[in-house]
Amino acid sequence: MRLAFLGTPDFAVQALAAIVAADHDVTCVYSQPPAPRGRGHERRPSPVHAFAEARAIPVRTPVSMRDPEAIAAFRALDLDAAVVVAFGQILPAEVLEGPRLGSYNVHASLLPRWRGAAPIQRAIMAGDAMTGVQVMRMTEGLDEGPVLATATVRIGPLDTAGDLHDRLAAAGADLIVRALADIEAGVAVARPQSAEGVTYARKIGPRIARLDWTKDGRTLDQKIRGLSPFPGAWFELPTAKGPARVKALLSQFEEADVEAGVPPGVTLDDRLLVATGDGAVRLLRVQREGKGPQDADTFLRGQPVPAGTRLG
Known part of the structure; x- marks a missing residue:
């Protein structure tokens, strides 16, 4: 399929790599603008930006996806679908509904538990024994869209957020490739989230x-x-x-x-x-x-x- 990928941190790199390896046409990657990183605080591209650039995939780094020019440029890509993994911006309906088959998010929790910015950390801090990763079709509400695919991951007594991050990133990469295959074949089933058990993973400060x-x-x-x-x-x-x-x-x-x-x-x-x-x-x-x-x-x-x- 003709896709755009929107992501920024290390967590998203594995998903992008898996999508590229599955021979999808990633026509453009979107990521957050270069930011000060490392001891020297030099402005450097995000991990997703660097990965895409090394593979000659065009990269765009708009400050806001709500900007009319950014929206028009995104819709002009004539996409089959968009994949979003920890991008770092709230996307407007004009962007989400632009691709022919919709926009899909890889989220690191078992929704509706831990909607929001820090689901991996919050799951451990709350003492959850189980978490997972899900692919959902995106809507304007925060992580409220229907779910297409799920992989569960157990949280061990010595697991850190770093440990869990790596396992969920690998699981999410496999899951999005399988979900995209179902979407392309027209057999994907999107199930609404439960209205009960909603929690929010506030940003860690x-x-x-x-x-x-x-x-x-x-x-x-x-x-x-x-x-x-x-x-x-x-x-x-x-x-x-x-x-x-x-x-x-x-x-x-x-x-x-x-x-x-x-x-x-x-x-x-x-x-x-x-x-x-x-x-x-x-x-x-x-x-x-x-x-x-x-x-x-x-x-x-x-x-x-x-x-x-x-x-x-």
């Missing part, structure tokens, strides 16, 4: 990243894993040079018996078991500011944290 050790251990463990690797939940570690910010990138909840009088945030052993409002959290991978991620054992060889240390 840096303000929520600091750990509050007075919260219960399960909630803190889920938060740590849900915010890993980015933006990374963090705490302050007392050092001889003053408090140092440390990211917690992997953890495990433990049903520890915390002695009476031990306040939340105090380490219960020499291996980063931390008391919480209920139970304890074992930190398994951390990252000191300005350093790379380290397993707890490696970190502790260079920065011992004895039992009784109070974390901020």
